[in-house]
Amino acid sequence: MTVSARPETGARTRPAAARGGRRGGRDGGRPGRRSGRAGSARWYAWAMVAPVVIVMGVLVGYPLLRGVYLSLTDATEANVGRTIGMNEIPATYGFVGLDNYLEIVRNGTFWLRLGWTALWTVACVGLHVTLGLGLAMLLNRRLRFRGLYRVLLVLPWAAPAFVSTFIWRYLLNNDFGLVNGMLRATGLPAVHWLDDPTMAKVSVIVVNVWLGVAFNMVAMLGGLQSIPGELYEAARVDGASAWQQFRHITLPMLRPVSQTVILIGTIWTFNQFPVIFLLTRGGPDSATEILVTAAYRDAFTGIRDYSGAAANGLVILGLLVVMAWAYRRSLRRHGEVW
């Protein structure tokens, strides 16, 4: 069986060169498709990709363009057109150019929120990846109850996030929560987990880490298991210490997995909606409000501010695209392209 541990340089560096239905030179052992079939291959390929392109084009592309348009207007719930029964109320909103964006940039709370969103993302992803890798390395050994540990550790992922978030809201409750109950039982003072601005920030991070470690652990475990054991044997023969093995075999061989996990994790965390929305509702005093929950609140509370929410959403999207682009560049510098 070929276990492609995919040496990460070389294997995937040539999509641009391998054009026209050819898949030449991959791992040296895979003959390319005969070029006479290239035309039909392309046809089949498009036929297979078409559903996604259509679904995404209609359901993401169109709303996105519409969102861009809305962000340049002053649309709110009050002035968009709608139909009530038989009566049609015409839309009265107008084009305002970049006003919405200027307002965001001038607004001090935006920058505060951006700072907290960045902190939240870095803390969550950092803890996800390190704890996930740590647990994966513990599990990636011959040990008793391994299957049991794995199931138990993966359980937080099995429960829907909104359910888990509700549980945590109860666990962290000031008066009736288990956490404070245990603190009191051991004689320690209770902590205002969700009511104190600083502790609320800690709490949302803790809950999100609890939710997300399982995914990272499973991904990392898969990555670890694809590393050929011979590498470690050879390293041991050469007298490499455990740390050296980790540093020079495990980490580099994990890179394809960890890169994906970090990138996806960053995007998910940046856009993480249910945890903050359901745990603290952004409070206390919008201390835990990240950009996404703030934009959602604009769009769906009070007089719904459609244009402001769209502008906020596009700013968030812009930030993510820049981040992903920068990340991809740094990957390409290491010879990794997808």
Place this chain on the structure above:
Amino acid sequence: MSKNTGSGDTGRSLPSSIALHGALILASAISVVPLLWLVLTSLKPKDAWISSDVRFFDRPTLDNYTYVLTETSFPRWLLNSVLVAVLTMVIGVFIAASTGYAVSRYRFAGLRSILWLLLVTQMFPVAVLIVPLYNLLGSLGLINQYPGLVIAYLTVAVPFSAWMMKGYFDTIPTEIDQAGQIDGLTPFGAFYRLVLPLAKPGLAVAAFYCFITAWGEVAYATAFMTGDDHYTLAPGLQQFVSQTRAEWGWLTASAVLITIPAGAVFLAVQRHLVTGLTSGATKS
């Protein structure tokens, strides 16, 4: 086969063995206790959650369960959620698999932009899409309709699943499809008859991901569905703990009932989770 177990697997000393198991037990406890507490709370009488001392058992009863199952719209919400999640799963896996396969096997113009598209759709914040998507579904008459919700979930679930499937198909040697085509199968035939069966673990993971996405989604469900009869679980449950009341007894009982199907699907595929999620190993 390279079923390795990493480094240092045999002849572990007693202290390091204790440390290893200790760390794993601690981590397992942290991951399980909240869920355990959920189950315990659901078994307490309705108002027992308002108690500041920690009690594991408190006059155990199934009252909360019978109440939510008979007196509330919970069964209806559950049914709606199952319907939406299963539809999302079936359609999502189908689309994701064919896309993943095409992107993995063929080098064609536009490939890179599709990979980018798959990634970038992950980045769209709910806030920017939700209003236009609402308008779009509204003009198609799909607001407050299950197909509308399914379509909205597909936009969330498919890109990641397709990406995952691409990684999985990458590990299946292309010689297999080529042999099939030499034997007279069309590329579609080779895909459905030869490659898909080999990709079952990957498919299982994609199915799981699609199901869980639909099962646990909050924002779209809350915004698109109105009326008790149309709610799925996420908007429905918010009614148990709203601003005006907090029925943790009912909430925990329904949470347990919700987690059971998700957990069952999960346990059915968890054997494949490790292999399916990352493209490396070939273990069956």
